[in-house]
Amino acid sequence: xxxxxxxICSSIQFCRxxxxxxxxxxxxxxxxxxxxxSTIVESRTTVFRGLSNDIVIAQVRNLHISSVNRMAQISxxxxxxxxxxxxRRFMTDCFLKxxxxxxxxxxxxxxxxxxxxxGHFSHGMNxxxxxxxxxxxxxxxxxxxPEVLKESPATAWVDGKNGLGAVVGNFCMDLxxxxxxxxxxxxxxARRSNHYGIAGWYTMRAMHEGLIGMSGTNTSPLMTPxxxxxxxxxxxxxxxxxxxxxxxxxVLDMATTAVAVGKIEIQRRKGEPIPHGWxxxxxxxxxxxxxxxxxxxxxxxxxxxxxxxxxxxxxxxxMIEVLCGILSGSLFSNKVRKWTHFGxxxxxxxxxxxIAIDPSCFAPGFTGRLSEMNDILRNLTPVDPxxxxxxxxxxxxxxxKKVDSDGGVRYTPxxxxxxxxxxxxxxxxxxxxxx
Amino acid sequence: xxxxxxxICSSIQFCRxxxxxxxxxxxxxxxxxxxxxSTIVESRTTVFRGLSNDIVIAQVRNLHISSVNRMAQISxxxxxxxxxxxxRRFMTDCFLKxxxxxxxxxxxxxxxxxxxxxGHFSHGMNxxxxxxxxxxxxxxxxxxxPEVLKESPATAWVDGKNGLGAVVGNFCMDLxxxxxxxxxxxxxxARRSNHYGIAGWYTMRAMHEGLIGMSGTNTSPLMTPxxxxxxxxxxxxxxxxxxxxxxxxxVLDMATTAVAVGKIEIQRRKGEPIPHGWxxxxxxxxxxxxxxxxxxxxxxxxxxxxxxxxxxxxxxxxMIEVLCGILSGSLFSNKVRKWTHFGxxxxxxxxxxxIAIDPSCFAPGFTGRLSEMNDILRNLTPVDPxxxxxxxxxxxxxxxKKVDSDGGVRYTPxxxxxxxxxxxxxxxxxxxxxx
Numbered sequence: 001x002x003x004x005x006x007x008i009c010s011s012i013q014f015c016r017x018x019x020x021x022x023x024x025x026x027x028x029x030x031x032x033x034x035x036x037x038s039t040i041v042e043s044r045t046t047v048f049r050g051l052s053n054d055i056v057i058a059q060v061r062n063l064h065i066s067s068v069n070r071m072a073q074i075s076x077x078x079x080x081x082x083x084x085x086x087x088r089r090f091m092t093d094c095f096l097k098x099x100x101x102x103x104x105x106x107x108x109x110x111x112x113x114x115x116x117x118x119g120h121f122s123h124g125m126n127x128x129x130x131x132x133x134x135x136x137x138x139x140x141x142x143x144x145x146p147e148v149l150k151e152s153p154a155t156a157w158v159d160g161k162n163g164l165g166a167v168v169g170n171f172c173m174d175l176x177x178x179x180x181x182x183x184x185x186x187x188x189x190a191r192r193s194n195h196y197g198i199a200g201w202y203t204m205r206a207m208h209e210g211l212i213g214m215s216g217t218n219t220s221p222l223m224t225p226x227x228x229x230x231x232x233x234x235x236x237x238x239x240x241x242x243x244x245x246x247x248x249x250x251v252l253d254m255a256t257t258a259v260a261v262g263k264i265e266i267q268r269r270k271g272e273p274i275p276h277g278w279x280x281x282x283x284x285x286x287x288x289x290x291x292x293x294x295x296x297x298x299x300x301x302x303x304x305x306x307x308x309x310x311x312x313x314x315x316x317x318x319m320i321e322v323l324c325g326i327l328s329g330s331l332f333s334n335k336v337r338k339w340t341h342f343g344x345x346x347x348x349x350x351x352x353x354x355i356a357i358d359p360s361c362f363a364p365g366f367t368g369r370l371s372e373m374n375d376i377l378r379n380l381t382p383v384d385p386x387x388x389x390x391x392x393x394x395x396x397x398x399x400x401k402k403v404d405s406d407g408g409v410r411y412t413p414x415x416x417x418x419x420x421x422x423x424x425x426x427x428x429x430x431x432x433x434x435x
Numbered sequence: 436x437x438x439x440x441x442x443i444c445s446s447i448q449f450c451r452x453x454x455x456x457x458x459x460x461x462x463x464x465x466x467x468x469x470x471x472x473s474t475i476v477e478s479r480t481t482v483f484r485g486l487s488n489d490i491v492i493a494q495v496r497n498l499h500i501s502s503v504n505r506m507a508q509i510s511x512x513x514x515x516x517x518x519x520x521x522x523r524r525f526m527t528d529c530f531l532k533x534x535x536x537x538x539x540x541x542x543x544x545x546x547x548x549x550x551x552x553x554g555h556f557s558h559g560m561n562x563x564x565x566x567x568x569x570x571x572x573x574x575x576x577x578x579x580x581p582e583v584l585k586e587s588p589a590t591a592w593v594d595g596k597n598g599l600g601a602v603v604g605n606f607c608m609d610l611x612x613x614x615x616x617x618x619x620x621x622x623x624x625a626r627r628s629n630h631y632g633i634a635g636w637y638t639m640r641a642m643h644e645g646l647i648g649m650s651g652t653n654t655s656p657l658m659t660p661x662x663x664x665x666x667x668x669x670x671x672x673x674x675x676x677x678x679x680x681x682x683x684x685x686v687l688d689m690a691t692t693a694v695a696v697g698k699i700e701i702q703r704r705k706g707e708p709i710p711h712g713w714x715x716x717x718x719x720x721x722x723x724x725x726x727x728x729x730x731x732x733x734x735x736x737x738x739x740x741x742x743x744x745x746x747x748x749x750x751x752x753x754m755i756e757v758l759c760g761i762l763s764g765s766l767f768s769n770k771v772r773k774w775t776h777f778g779x780x781x782x783x784x785x786x787x788x789x790i791a792i793d794p795s796c797f798a799p800g801f802t803g804r805l806s807e808m809n810d811i812l813r814n815l816t817p818v819d820p821x822x823x824x825x826x827x828x829x830x831x832x833x834x835x836k837k838v839d840s841d842g843g844v845r846y847t848p849x850x851x852x853x854x855x856x857x858x859x860x861x862x863x864x865x866x867x868x869x870x
Binding site for chain 1: 585587588589590592618619620621622624626647660661662663664665667668675677685687689693694710711712713718719720737738739742743744746747748749750751753754756757758760761762763764767768769770792793794796797798799800801804805807808811812815816817818819822823824825826827
């Protein structure tokens with residue numbers, strides 16, 4: 001058996017027995033054909049069951065370092081077309097086998113499937129294993145129902161009781177919607193929550209009820225405030241959704257950093273630099289070296305450097321923190337646990353806010369005016385006729401159309417392998433492809 | 436008499452008889468000493484009273500073009516220390532002589548004086564003449580009281596009745612505060628409003644009541660959405676203010692464009708380029724030529740180009756528009772009148788929103804936690820020990836300390852001359868300096 005075969009099989013063994021690290025995930029990009037990998041895995045994995053995890057981890061790390069350059073030449077080709085319903089079914093089954101009530105399992109599967117449907121793969125099934133691991137080591141409680149701690153006609157303060165993000169988020173936004181329908185507005189904050197996926201899931205929940213939705217969450221510290229050489233806030237996303245006529249809408253869903261870590265990782269894998277304004281090195285200076293940026297994990301706020309008004313992105317991130325951690329009494333700022341919390345069984349204690357506003361309380365004809373604004377913006381003269389001006393939510397709408405047309409979502413070999421591992425680990429029926 | 440003396444006197448004549456253009460304002464920066472200019476003006480102006488405005492305007496424009504390079508060498512030195520109370524007194528008197536009720540005159544003077552106190556000179560007395568002109572040509576009504584058109588326990592829709600921005604804004608935020616104290620939150624939108632100065636004025640009004648304040652306004656189209664070669668939205672500012680312990684606070688007040696037009700104008704005057712990411716040329720491409728950027732008046736959204744996530748700043752600007760123009764039923768997007776509306780007597784019909792949230796409806800100890808967050812952020816290790824990490828509102832706090840220490844605000848010769856002109860035009864006691 002060749003060394004590379006040994007390493008591939010070792011890494012798969014590691015994935016089955018332990019948490020998946022980004023290093024081990026990358027191994028699967030060494031080939032473009034997941035079915036070929038699967039064959040190797042199935043035939044050879046048993047040979048290495050006896051290896052200790054430490055040895056496997058060391059091997060995986062070595063391979064990780066040496067393979068970065070090779071991976072740079074590997075395309076991001078996706079294979080494995082999976083209908084959204086099947087994605088949802090598979091994830092529901094995984095959560096059901098991970099100490100979750102049926103309602104809570106469904107809530108999480110719906111959330112993650114929607115992220116993939118909208119093209120936000122980083123926040124979809126990509127995170128399934130992280131959630132599953134948190135449930136198995138009891139750092140998240142899959143059975144709880146959140147509890148209202150304090151309430152007024154237009155507000156509520158909620159204890160998420162360390163429940164799953166979607167469970168807490170749905171509970172809070174539904175409460176905000178109820179209040180908006182009663183008194184015009186509802187503002188709800190949650191403490192003791194967990195990663196709640198795409199913020200847009202919750203704001204669209206309000207939008208589907210004919211309301212304006214707003215939501216945000218704090219996250220692990222990754223953003224370097226202007227002038228700072230260390231992270232002080234998370235990527236702290238904000239979402240805002242509003243309904244227009246004939247099913248059209250405005251759906252903003254954005255981190256308050258310039259980009260997410262994932263974009264830097266892609267550049268690093270390609271061996272290409274990152275644009276000036278995405279991230280800082282460990283000394284707090286903007287860097288265009290993707291490797292340096294990935295190591296420092298110090299994202300620039302939206303706007304980049306001070307001269308291009310990065311302090312505004314920093315200010316927006318801090319505003320989200322005030323509405324999340326400070327208002328709800330959860331952890332906040334650099335007190336939130338690090339993103340790479342493998343091994344920790346402490347609860348995340350994230351803070352989140354949810355706002356619903358009933359537009360019928362204001363000028364009549366809201367949806368018509370929003371449609372008109374959407375038309376104006378989409379029809380502005382583009383710099384490049386091939387690239388029309390888009391509205392917040394348009395890239396997602398385009399992606400959903402493609403998924404509907406294709407009959408499913410195309411996942412990467414990496415993602416499919418993770419699912420294969422999970423299906424074996426949890427004794428869940430494997431995910432099925434159309435082709 | 437030399438040609439330059441002729442030109443200086445012509446421009447002053449023009450200022451007295453007509454609207455001040457940026458061209459004529461710049462003339463006063465040709466000297467560092469306003470008292471010297473005043474002497475020339477007083478002794479020679481009468482000679483040119485007979486000149487037609489057209490000739491004077493042509494002369495001023497020629498001088499403007501030829502003097503740009505000379506002005507590049509002129510410092511931005513400020514003279515004329517004026518106590519804030521005197522600034523307020525002078526502006527109140529000007530509004531009283533411009534068809535305003537005493538309450539409305541005071542509201543506007545308080546707003547503009549606060550902007551100067553906080554160091555936002557572009558939004559302070561600098562705009563006095565624009566407001567005065569709008570009042571005299573009846574494009575704004577200085578006497579009206581806004582009217583509530585629709586109300587629910589947590590919301591109100593208000594008709595600003597084309598009143599002054601501060602009058603509409605104070606009315607709306609006070610209503611939002613009242614509702615927040617009753618049911619936890621208040622959301623108020625206004626249609627038919629006017630320029631309302633610094634958005635932070637209204638959010639701090641809520642903050643001084645122990646509440647969280649949020650506010651935004653739409654503005655004249657100046658921002659070029661991502662991929663567009665024409666402006667589609669305004670600078671659409673957002674403010675967010677919250678109280679911490681011992682008088683500390685978090686006060687964000689920012690345009691959703693990378694910078695305001697004023698910053699580009701300063702670079703143009705200095706003959707220096709602008710950073711990549713501030714503005715577009717008339718073809719929609721980012722430019723570093725300050726002259727080109729000033730002519731196109733196409734500001735880049737916060738974030739700059741598409742690769743550095745300028746679409747997020749564009750999305751934020753559109754979000755503000757939804758809460759302002761779309762929710763209130765005012766003008767919106769590129770239907771708002773242009774910034775340079777000289778001669779137009781159409782009302783602005785701007786839309787604005789005002790939100791107040793009572794933090795005592797959520798986790799106890801809000802102000803303490805905010806103080807803790809402020810401490811964490813301010814004490815992050817700075818890249819340059821000489822430049823500590825700041826919090827939103829800190830630059831303004833520093834400016835206010837300096838004003839208190841100096842005993843007043845230092846204005847530019849340009850600003851003082853405008854005040855001198857106004858005092859004569861409106862028969863108002865001239866503004867008094869300490870030195």
